[in-house]
Amino acid sequence: MNSSIERIYNGVYKENPIFVLMLGLCPTLAVTTSATNAIGMGLSSAAVLVFSNLFISMLRNVIPDKVRMPAYIVIVASLVTVVQFLMEGFVPEIYAALGIYIPLIVVNCIILGRAESYASKNPVIPSIFDGIGMGLGFTVALVLLGAFREIIGAGQIFGIQVIPANYYEPITIFILAPGAFFVLSMLTAIQNKVMNKAAKRPGAKQKAIKDVGCGTSGCGSCGGCSGKIFNIGEQEEK
Known part of the structure; x- marks a missing residue:
């Protein structure tokens, strides 16, 4: 698979920041009371992700290692x-609805996490596509959460009444804070179910620990592969 397409695929599905990595849950749970708010937060975070990855990758050999995190925060801010x-x-309507959560994008752990783990160690083009993938994954997750919560909790989607009030009694808890946890847990369970089924299909890539490194049985006395078994996913990508 082309590396650029693979970065997008990983961000949207395989390493989705919400359903798989469980990052950025504070804005996720707070702003997904409607699909409109979810799109606003998702796209704004995606834009910051792409451009922060771009600039941090360009400056990765210039920023001193001791001050890299403050430098990342300045760029993101x-x-x-x-x-x-x-x-x-x-x-302005979406801006008013999102409120304090827009400035808090600065300390969103998805953005700082990708800056530290990927953009600071890779060239510009892959870093841009990593930002696109993670940004799309974050946006898709937010929109799904917002859509489910808005439909179940108000019978609406994007502010449009899709379930007639005469036939449906909205479950208002789903547009309140507890509803965010309920919907997130259900969607995460579905994601895990799909990924587990895909992993068990005949011909699916099964990576055993014995296949990592030299492949011998004397790993207990050898330090050559130290730490590699914890990066199996990254080795599969490469």
Whole structure:
């Protein structure tokens, strides 16, 4: 698989930041009361992810290792400020609905995590596609959560009444804080079920620990493969 397409696939499905990695749950649970809010937060975070990966990858050989995290935060904060001004100017309704969660994108662990684990160690183009993949994965997860919560909790989607009020009594708990946990757990369970089925299909790639490194039985006395068994997923990608 082409590496750029693989980065997008990993972000959307295989390493989805919400359903698989469980990152960025604070804004996820807070802003998904509607699908519209979810799209606003998802796309703004995706834009910051892509451009932060771009700049951090470009500057990875310039930023001193001892101050890399403060430097990442400065880059991300500058991008978030631009996004905040753009949203306030062009989509004030969504800006008002998201409120404090827009500035908090600065400390979103998805963005800082990808900056530290991927963009700071890889060239520009793969880092851009990594940001696109993770941003799309985050947006898809938010929209799914927001859509389910809005339909079940209000009988609406994107503010449009899709279930007539005469035939359906909205379950309002789903648009409250506990509902976010219920929907997240259900969607995560579905994701895990699908991934487990895919892993058990005939011909699926099964990577055993004995296949990592030299493949001998004397690993207990050999330090050559130390730490590699914890990066099986990364080795499969490469």
